[in-house]
Amino acid sequence: MNLFDVNEVQPIPPDGQMDLFGFIQKENVPEVKMPSPDCSANGLVHFKYSPLMKKSIRCKGGVLFGHPEVLLPAYMKAPEFANARELAAEWAEHAIRRKTQKNKAIVKDLVNRFWQTVDQIFTDKGETPLASKGRLPPIRPRGVHHNLTDVLAAINDTYFGGTLTCRITWSNRVGGLSFHSIRKDPVTGENFHLISISRGYDAANCPLYAVAGVVYHECLHIVIPVEVHDGRRVVHGREFRQRERRYIYYDEWIKWHKEVLPRNIRAMRHHKDI
């Protein structure tokens, strides 16, 4: 037997559309070295843990050659909080410095990003985030009936050759619309596209083709820029409508969107299950 034989035969790419819902996302788990819960990645900021703390963090300066020590709630010792701990270390390095206008702004931004990251970690684990007044809501792609990550992967693969780099979430507004926005990643500080889908689509009566239709529509907003005609912003221009119609279940989706979605949104407003 030839050792260089590749046993895994790549499936022949289908002609696209019919495969839309058969798409299986590859498990892509990179090997990462477990970061130490005792200090920051650069080894300069030490972490201590308190079982009594929950929604606060503290720091004191001058522990190791002028670097701070951070006191964190005990649950943050878990490996999934590594990114949050890094932000806490960065926060502490600034918090112990002189309170200039500029430094105060940095400290505020880091605190915000820290708690936003913590909220996201809780959400990813399927747990309720801490009370997040004034903070951006975490990203929740997993609904009761549909997982938006899978739907986005299928649409991205089928219609955009897998080139879109965006994230997706169920909208946090009850009865809200679906929309596209730009957000800042709290961990990296980089901007990314975020698609928010109306919760009216996360319903037992919502077929996959309908969720996929609205996800496709929002993806088009990422690739087709807003046109300006006579000083007027045209969001759904000719090119947009043409490309939108390329969706294989376009007619079925529009019908569902017009007939069923408003009913679902009304039901949600009355706190009924949909």
Ligand SMILES: [Zn+2]
């Ligand atoms: Zn639109």
